[in-house]
Amino acid sequence: MTTIPEYDIARSAACPLDPAPAMRARQEEGPLTRVRLWDGTMAWLVTGHAEHRAVLAHPGVSVEPARGLPRLSAVEAAAMEAMAAREDGAGGISFILMDDPEHARLRRMVTGAFTVRRVEAMRPATQRIADDLVDAMLAGPGPVDLVEAFSLPLPSLVISNLLGVPYDDHEFFQANSRTIINRDSPAEVRGQAQYALGAYLYTLLGEKLARPGDDLLSGLAERIAAGELSQQEATQMGVLMLFAGHETTANMITLGALALLRQPDQADALRKGDDPQVAAAVEELLRYLTITHGGLRRVALEDLEIAGQVIRAGEGILAVNEVANRDPAVFPDPDRLDVGRNARSHVTFGYGVHQCLGQSLARMELQVAYPTLLRRIPSLALAAEVGQIPFKHDGFVYGAYELPVTW
Template identity: 80%
Template sequence: MTTIPEYDIARSATCPMDPAPAMRARQEEGPLTRVRLWDGSTPWLVTGHAEHRALLGDPRVSVEPARGIPRLSPAEAASMESMAAQEGGSGGIGFIMMDDPEHARLRRMVTSAFTVKRVEAMRPATQQIADDLIDRLLAGPKPADLVEGFALPLPSLVISNLLGVPYDDHDFFQANSRTIINRNSTPEQRGGAQRRLAEYLDGLIGEKLAKPADDLLSGLVERVKAGELTRPEAAQMGVLMLFAGHETTANMITLGTLALLQNPDQAALVRESDDPKLVASAVEELLRYLTITHGGLRRVALADIEIAGQVIKAGEGIIAVNETANRDPSVFPDPDRLDLQRNARLHVTFGYGIHQCLGQPLARMELQVAYTALLRRIPTLALAAELDEIPFKHDGFIFGAYELPVTW
């Protein structure tokens, strides 16, 4: 009888940019294997690129917690059950944990704010934010923490302006966001952070009901007034966009900068080129190479699905691993090499199918601005610590670094 291996997403301390060794080992066994979780369940682990996209695009696959998606820890299971009870079954994370048609109904209400045209109109203001932050960085002491001085405030300012959230409250929403994504948070800690953010956004929505402005939350308020959206739904959508709008991009700025500094020939391509297409391509490759949303996208089969010579039966769990799909050599030759001139557009860092990341045009634009601003304005930018001294976020579902000491 074949022993089913334990699920292990721990990245190597010596190669933190690469997928977890255990996930790579499963990928070598085949694109679809079994893995054992803490509760004894044995969901399917999807490590191949083609299978990843096929399953995430299949309407017979559900994302709803109540249908039985895999839970990665006892704390996560308890948190999901608690938040689902509070939020009417959504798991407290809004429409990203809903199936169509409810998912589509809610998502359509905010899609227009993240179109490429709308996002491009924000580029000059984002560039100004980046330049102002770099001015402060250069005027301050050396070495400096790139996370605190640049990577975290840039997307936080951008999403605050877009939503209509006071940036002065950034310590509050950043701290609660960190609690939600920390795998070691207890159900009480995670639930408390979720409630605090929901109450905070509900308060802002109340203010905008009385005095609307030209921002995304005020747009949701108009939906509430029209009876298309409840106030709790609007608050939860605000939580989702505030959380997703700064946490993931901040970590990508941090790790992307680290990867570029470790590959000076690749950094030079961005620094010395005035071709926006090359910069855009560089961002896609960094998204593929780093895949910061690690740990897998959890789903459950609603019907029997035949794929890769296997049959996933109705009710069985699925974990689609982004970081191995993005290192699939059949799609990305020499996948462990950072190559900014590679065509990496088929990466699945933003997911795939109906739940593909809503804010990806905004993230792309922010990353293009961030990397070029840093490399061009601080051409001598360098790490001020050894790799093994950097405090990586091994405890989170979003990979990154708590600090990144740099000098120039």
């Protein structure tokens, strides 16, 4: 009798920027394998790049929790059930956990704010924010925590400006966002954080209805006034964009800086690169680091044949981005960071209709952040050993809580 291995996303302390050894072991067994979850249920683990794309693009899979998405822990299962039980929907996370056509209806209402053209128009302001943050770093004593001084405030300021959220409230929304994406947050605590953010955005949308501005929330308020969207739906969309718009990019800035500072030749290549070379380096860092942690969850609505295996209707699926991005069939020598590599086919932003809405914004922010740090502070260096850095092993988004640097 074949033993089904347990789902294990624990990363190695010796190689904290690499996927979990157990996940890589499953990849070596094949692109599609079975794993046992905490409650004894089984799920399909997708670790091959081609298979990852095939699953995420298939119309016969669902992202809706009520259809039977895999639950990764008892704590998370309780939190998801508590959220689903709320009659008011407060704190829900909108269209990312909806199937079409409802997913497409809601997503279309905000897509225009994240087009490449609109995002490029934000680049000069983003560059000013980055330069101001570096100025403040250089004006004070070192070492500093890069997370607090640069990685977190940069995307927080950018998303606040885009949405029309007062940056003065950043400590409030950052703290609640951390609670929401922490795997270990109890249902009651996570629910409180979701409700707090929801209530905050609901009130802010009410203010935008009365006094609209030139921002994304005001655009949603217009749709509320036109009867195209309820205020609760708009609130959920605002919560999603607020926490996803700063938490993910902040972790990428931090881990990217760590990876580059550990490999001075790669940092030097990015520092000296022109715009296309910087853009290519960002794609490689996105591939190499892949901060989504542990797999995108789906459930089969019908029997699917992938890589010679049949996934039956009702079976859970975990499409593991960080391992698919290390598939040697697509990325030769995948465990090596090479900022000159063509890595644009990575799946860090997912694939298919649920591909990350804010990917153009994230790319632009990273294209600003890394060169600004490396060019303005050429002597930037780590101020702690890697073993001393507190990594976010407990999060759905991987990163570091602190990154001490000096110059």
